[in-house]
Amino acid sequence: xxxxxxxxxxxxxxxxxxxxxxxxxxxxxxxxxxxxxxxxxxxxxxxxxxxxxxxxxxxxxxxxxxxxxxxxxxxxxxxxxxxxxxxxxxxxxxxxxxxxxxxxxxxxxxxxxxxxxxxxxxxxxxxxxxxxxxxxxxxxxxxxxxxxxxxxxxxxxxxxxxxxxxxxxxxxxxxxxxxxxxxxxxxxxxxxxxxxxxxxxxxxxxxxxxxxxxxxxxxxxxxxxxxxxxxxxxxxxxxxxxxxxxxxxxxxxxxxxxxxxxxxxxxxxxxxxxxxxxxxxxxxxxxxxxxxxxxxxxxxxxxxxxxxxxxxxxxxxxxxxxxx
Ligand code: UDP
Ligand code: MG
Numbered sequence: 001x002x003x004x005x006x007x008x009x010x011x012x013x014x015x016x017x018x019x020x021x022x023x024x025x026x027x028x029x030x031x032x033x034x035x036x037x038x039x040x041x042x043x044x045x046x047x048x049x050x051x052x053x054x055x056x057x058x059x060x061x062x063x064x065x066x067x068x069x070x071x072x073x074x075x076x077x078x079x080x081x082x083x084x085x086x087x088x089x090x091x092x093x094x095x096x097x098x099x100x101x102x103x104x105x106x107x108x109x110x111x112x113x114x115x116x117x118x119x120x121x122x123x124x125x126x127x128x129x130x131x132x133x134x135x136x137x138x139x140x141x142x143x144x145x146x147x148x149x150x151x152x153x154x155x156x157x158x159x160x161x162x163x164x165x166x167x168x169x170x171x172x173x174x175x176x177x178x179x180x181x182x183x184x185x186x187x188x189x190x191x192x193x194x195x196x197x198x199x200x201x202x203x204x205x206x207x208x209x210x211x212x213x214x215x216x217x218x219x220x221x222x223x224x225x226x227x228x229x230x231x232x233x234x235x236x237x238x239x240x241x242x243x244x245x246x247x248x249x250x251x252x253x254x255x256x257x258x259x260x261x262x263x264x265x266x267x268x269x270x271x272x273x274x275x276x277x278x279x280x281x282x283x284x285x286x287x288x289x290x291x292x293x294x295x296x297x298x299x300x301x302x303x304x305x306x307x308x309x310x311x312x313x314x315x316x317x318x319x320x321x322x323x324x
Pocket of ligand 2: 102106108209214
């Protein structure tokens with residue numbers, strides 16, 4: 001049986017002065033609840049990551065840290081976006097705790113799901129995804145766009161857990177491996193499944209924001225989807241190759257058609273040669289573009305320098321627990 005794990009709750013905050021004073025005590029209460037129920041160690045913490053807020057958020061975090069030792073905070077030098085803020089928190093915590101739970105600070109994700117997450121960890125899971133069971137509180141528009149987002153992602157070859165945002169438990173062991181993914185374009189939802197290890201999901205209902213307003217309008221969501229697809233998959237390039245092939249075949253048929261028409265004599269002078277050249281060039285160009293794209297795709301994946309393998313078990317003791 002494992003010893004009591006030290007938990008670190010990672011909370012990205014960007015311009016959240018309206019909601020932080022309301023939700024911070026809720027997180028603390030949950031943490032204390034988990035500690036007193038004996039599931040986690042007493043030195044567990046809450047780590048706020050200030051993502052270059054322009055309001056009083058950092059001041060609030062500093063005050064909280066003075067108030068109670070369970071509250072801790074780090075601040076990014078400037079706004080880098082949600083994904084980077086979460087990663088900064090995870091990397092900061094990875095050597096100081098056994099498990100992390102990342103959660104938004106707006107109270108939308110049900111903190112009571114944390115019990116089930118920790119239970120799943122104690123039963124041997126290294127990653128526990130928080131999955132929304134319903135989206136009743138979201139407007140039709142938000143629900144429609146958000147669900148289309150997951151469908152589009154999967155269709156484009158980026159594997160993501162359906163209806164899972166960034167509310168999840170990750171063990172420090174998985175974080176050590178995640179640290180080896182050196183990519184700059186972050187899409188944690190796609191990267192964590194790539195690391196592997198035993199995982200499961202817990203379901204919760206997503207509530208409305210307690211205060212303040214969303215930082216994820218449609219524009220940012222589309223940007224995130226685009227980032228996710230292009231950083232996880234080269235399927236768009238493959239689609240260009242496919243399109244090139246189809247156009248090349250059509251062009252070939254076009255050439256035959258032009259030649260036949262010319263032989264039957266129903267064309268004006270010069271038409272056949274022009275159609276042949278246009279079709280030939282069009283087909284060849286797209287096909288070549290696709291082939292070049294394939295190589296660029298390979299180069300792209302190589303430049304990420306992702307780990308080529310990750311060992312999860314050994315029958316013997318490993319001298320050093322992990323390499324960096
Ligand atoms: N967030 C951040 N940096 C940003 C935008 C948002 O750290 O540039 C944080 C924000 O404080 C919140 C979480 O990311 O804790 C999710 O943002 P939000 O609630 O606005 O998104 P939504 O839930 O509407 O998708
Ligand atoms: Mg939110």
